[in-house]
Amino acid sequence: MPWPKIVHVRAQEAMMLTIQQIEDAAENLHHVIRHTELMHSPYYSKLLGTQIFFKCENLQHTGSFKIRGAYHFLSRQAPEQLAAGVVTASAGNHAQGLASAAALLHCPCRVVMPEGTPLAKELATLAHGAQVELKGSGFDEAVAYAGELAQRDNLLYVPAFDHELIMAGQGTVGLEILHDLPELDTLLVPIGGGGLIAGVAAAVKARKPAVRIIGVEAACAASAALARRNGRPVYLASYCHTLADGIAVKQVGELTFPEIQKYVDDIISVDEEAIAMAIVSLMEKGKLVVEGAGVVGLAALLYGDKSVQRGNTLCLLSGGNLDVQTMARVVERGLLAEGRFLKLRLEMIDMPGALATLTQVLSELKANIFQVSHDRHKSSLPLGEAEVIVDLETRGPGHIQDILIRLEEEGYRPEVQY
Incomplete structure (x- = not known):
């Protein structure tokens, strides 16, 4: 489906974005936007074996770039x-x-x-x-x-991304990055429609061509990678729901695509589990709340190809608009993916003391119980049995395996719930 025709411009008629346009945008925005923080992360630097930095557009006015x-x-x-x-x-x-x-x-x-x-x-x-x-x-x-x-x-x-003025405005992020970290070697940027990465890449490559620019998108909405394989923007027939909803578009921009082709060195994707775990990790270790679209760069570093990081590596955290309800679901999913949360369904005999026996077993296994639901009235249950749903805090995949084996030995027939 094409964009509204009042903003649609064929790529072959477009001029490539210039550094002068981005510098003009920076002057225009000087008293409007926040020059957001560029933070060094000792934790992720040690974990990944190279210097890791974050550009915190999640702290921008309105919560994004x-x-x-x-x-x-x-x-x-x-x-x-x-x-x-x-x-x-x-x-x-x-x-x-x-x-x-x-x-x-x-x-x-x-x-x-x-x-x-x-x-x-x-x-x-x-x-x-x-x-x-x-x-x-x-x-x-x-x-x-x-x-x-x-x-x-x-x-x-007003287009979300496919216009040179939009790209120039977003490109001011790149100018700020180089101002604060002139020794930049690798830059990871989220890709949706392409406005952010087009502007940032044009700015950074104009000033420092040697910087490697890596675009990161959600695996189930990988329109930029599809466009690169075909040499032109291609409309995705469908895509699944993603935690990175801010970059889930069915077609990369007609005007952003030439910029991506010229300036972006590689495009990679990350799956939903990686995105969820990266959100949780950044909350715990970085003390930053970042939405799914904004955290895909870190997800790629933590759970993708380990060769991505090289030299001074920066993740552009593009936004932090993560509502509380979504945050709760994401945290649960991230903990589940890391093996730190387990939801089980069990059937057991319905008699006094049976639930206490189960909790005693879990206590011996050092599994912390978040919540227990006990139902003896479900019609699908055999007479004299009850269903128990239990949410547990666990310490990793090995601990989960120990819990499942022990419960099987005790005759509970546990079913993992996702």
């Missing part, structure tokens, strides 16, 4: 167009970035979000003064409806 491109785009439009209002489609970060930028420029803003968007993201966008409408089962349907609104109501459609 998106305000950079959104403000730069809006500020370059005619005043009469802004007065008429703007519209976009977004599942979260672009919505908040645009809403914040529009508020700064006193511009009416409408945002179309897919039905099922987490309430926290909707409320955050409303808090910036935008009008929000839920439409469509997914991002692509929301884009189509936002395009209809733009044409019907004479609104300016």
Whole structure:
């Protein structure tokens, strides 16, 4: 499905992004955005055997880098167009970035979000003064409806990534990285539609061509890798739900793709377990809350090809808008993947003291019980038996195996629940 035609430009008609455009964007954004922290991580440096750094766009105003491109785009439009209002489609970060930028420029803003968007993201966008409408089962349907609104109501459609002003704004992240870490060797950047990596790569390669730039995407929404294999943007027939929803797009941009082809050295992907574990790891070890899309670079370092890191290696943490409900599910999934959480279903005899016997066995195994659910009324159970669901804190895969073996020996027939 094409993007709204008011912003669609064929790649062959586009000029490549220049360092001057990105420097102009940096000047324009100087008093608007936060020059976010670049942090060295002693823990991950020791773990991975090279110096690891983080660029913390999760600490940016609105919680992600998106305000950079959104403000730069809006500020370059005619005043009469802004007065008429703007519209976009977004599942979260672009919505908040645009809403914040529009508020700064006193511009009416409408945002179309897919039905099922987490309430926290909707409320955050409303808090910036935008009008929000839920439409469509997914991002692509929301884009189509936002395009209809733009044409019907004479609104300016603001693309999430596929425009040179958007790319230039995002590219200012690259200038900040080199300012704070001129000795950079390897840079890992999330890829969705490509606006962030296109701008950052153009900026970094213009100043320091030797830097290796690695794009990272979710394995189940790998549109950039597919485009590179085909030599052009290709529309994914389908993709699965991913924790990295901020970079889950079915097609990389027509304008961002040439920049990716020219400047990005490699594109790799990470699976859902790696993303979940990286979120949990960064919370515990880095004391940083980063959403799935923002943590894919670290996931690649921790759970992917160990040859990725080389020299001074930096992960761009692109956003931190992780709502509390999602965070709870992600933490559980990350702990499960690391072997630190175990949910079991067991059937046992329904008699006084049976549950106490089970908990005694688990205590001997040093498995900490989070929660127990006991049901003796389930119709599928044999007469005289009860079902128990138990959530356990565990110490790794070996500990889980010990628990399962012991419970089997005790006659409980445990079933692992995922």
